[in-house]
């Protein structure tokens with residue numbers, strides 16, 4: 051039984067491992083942080099959120115202050131998909147963000163059907179159907 | 184003393200202890216907020232009367248019909264209030280109506296409006312029940328009208344005023360009808376109701392503990408006059424008190440009609456059953472979530488007076504049918520800043536996360552949050568003490584909301600049955616202008632623009648977020664008709680609701696985008712603006728599962744110009760883009776500046792520009808998975824620049840026709856994925872060189888670092904524990920500025936003296952007489968340079 055836990059990660063209850071949903075890479079023990087099996091890169095936030103106002107002229111420019119905040123990007127080591135971004139002040143220990151009780155998860159899913167795609171939830175609004183060709 | 188001596192017993196009922204208790208009860212000097220009431224967000228115990236009614240009326244169909252009838256009454260009241268209310272906020276949906284059980288639990292809230300208001304009014308109703316019912320000088324009788332606005336007795340902040348009417352049947356209290364409106368002006372130190380310069384609760388204006396303001400459905404004119412005398416908009420104060428009272432009366436009338444038709448037991452049972460069923464359903468739904476823990480820290484970058492880093496730490500734990508929001512380890516409270524949150528306000532905000540964003544199909548009642556647990560440190564920014572100001576509590580509980588929204592989205596992603604779409608963080612700040620002064624009609628006003636509701640939605644798991652759609656605290660709110668507003672106030676939005684290019688949280692699906700606003704005063708002897716948001720240094724709305732956050736937002740000002748005169752003479756110089764105006768500086772004599780988004784009330788002259796942008800929602804998923812056609816559509820619609828399309832989304836296309844080269848795009852994206860693998864470092868190795876033991880010394884950091892029991896108070900040296908937590912007192916930003924300028928001046932003067940001495944020394948004798956002149960010249964030169 052595989053349970054989809056995030057957009058790009060699942061937990062295989064049989065092997066108790068995190069897997070990448072894009073390339074099926076075995077990331078690590080589901081009882082530990084998936085981050086331990088990730089590649090991390092520290093970004094200057096202005097790489098991603100560029101200054102819109104002239105930084106020579108102005109202190110605030112629509113871009114985050116790189117002295118105040120950094121972006122940690124987490125990549126799958128096999129396929130390179132970005133699994134998570136974490137905005138942290140320099141040096142702040144990354145969060146163990148997802149810690150699931152695997153035994154409870156197994157119990158919970160024993161009567162559920164395995165999903166092959168995430169359940170993104172229903173839309174309570176009128177859904178506009180857009181066809182692209 | 185006489186009285187006590189008179190009670191002195193021979194009568195053995197009067198032992199000393201009882202006498203002391205009686206004395207203390209009778210001589211309470213001040214009935215402040217009741218910790219028992221304020222700390223409890225669960226439902227009141229089921230009363231005997233409710234139990235009896237529930238035994239008598241068990242037919243679910245009857246209960247459902249009665250419920251719909253009462254809800255229709257609440258919605259009718261909502262419509263009345265929206266149409267008749269004088270507050271600008273009332274006109275665009277910043278209001279709510281509701282029906283409470285006799286004990287004070289919010290049982291039915293109007294379908295639209297600001298749910299957090301009603302989910303907090305149960306505290307003042309419970310206070311009235313506990314303290315005023317048996318108080319001979321107050322009492323609760325049919326026709327009584329109660330009012331309240333102080334957040335410390337249950338509310339968000341005192342710009343929102345609530346009115347509550349008890350509903351009696353044959354002499355027995357069976358329910359309460361209530362209405363709350365974001366009134367705006369409240370007589371605080373700054374106009375508009377949400378002062379950011381308030382340094383104590385006494386700077387925050389009208390602070391009503393729950394009190395009786397009317398009898399026999401008549402407002403007491405002396406009290407109304409006192410309230411009017413305390414605020415800048417006396418007419419608004421009176422008008423809306425009357426409107427709210429009539430709204431509550433209408434709701435009361437609908438409850439009565441339901442009683443006439445279905446009997447009082449059906450009404451009492453309907454309110455209680457709705458609450459209990461909702462609580463049970465919430466427990467059932469929570470139990471479908473996986474057991475586990477999600478951790479997320481959010482960093483608020485300002486107190487609105489200065490940039491500081493305020494950590495909001497959340498550990499969300501789920502076990503069985505219980506969800507625990509553990510905010511311990513968050514920033515301490517601020518003694519003289521008003522960004523502190525009363526813990527009950529925090530709970531109300533998270534309650535409506537569930538009702539508006541996670542389970543909008545549940546009945547809108549307080550029971551939706553009843554099974555949740557919230558933990559905070561006392562004297563922290565999310566559980567502030569009695570004397571700390573809270574008018575801008577949003578600056579800490581909105582970030583806490585974002586933390587809860589992200590943590591819940593992560594925790595519940597796996598469950599097959601959801602009630603709404605998976606969503607990244609909604610934009611969580613009120614990027615708009617507050618204003619105050621003398622209107623073109625000669626009236627004093629103070630209030631806020633409807634753009635308070637213009638927040639953008641977070642990206643969904645399967646599509647982009649909605650642009651500038653609704654605030655995090657209300658569904659179905661409006662952003663008003665700007666033209667109508669301009670009839671009443673002396674400023675116009677020169678640019679209004681124009682989506683700002685690249686203002687997005689990028690991802691596989693991007694967050695909803697925010698619009699820019701440019702305002703200028705047209706015609707007033709005295710007029711000023713305020714802005715009350717954080718997020719100029721660090722982003723407010725987080726991404727989800729690899730999506731990026733929103734950008735940060737500056738306040739831009741152009742002073743010393745009258746753009747209206749410029750429109751007459753050379754309109755072609757003007758650009759309807761704040762970015763162009765700031766980068767190109769088209770007005771020769773003007774001064775251009777950017778600031779963080781905490782602008783205290785500032786007087787403005789005709790035609791000076793104040794410019795901000797609405798925030799964007801967080802992105803969802805990996806940018807490289809965004810459909811290239813979606814990127815091109817955004818480029819075509821000028822929502823995304825070609826720079827972003829190239830650099831972030833890695834789409835290759837014909838820059839003229841915007842036709843995507845799919846093969847080349849695939850290649851570019853593969854190349855980027857390969858580059859990621861190359862530059863990425865294994866986690867453990869990364870942490871070794873990244874993680875520090877303490878916060879950096881160059882940032883004023885508030886809150887825990889890696890140990891939630893060690894809390895920093897602005898520097899790595901300033902530490903406390905949950906037991907020794909103390910309020911932070913901040914220096915006045917102007918004093919800080921003066922100190923910096925004085926230091927600069929002193930350094931410049933020393934430098935000057937040294938260079939004058941060096942110059943003068945060799946020719947000292949020859950030029951003895953010319954020296955004073957040379958010195959004066961040097962001073963002039965030095966000053967210019969130091970600018």
Ligand SMILES: [Zn+2]
Pocket residue numbers: 070071072073074075126127128129130131
């Ligand atoms: Zn992978």
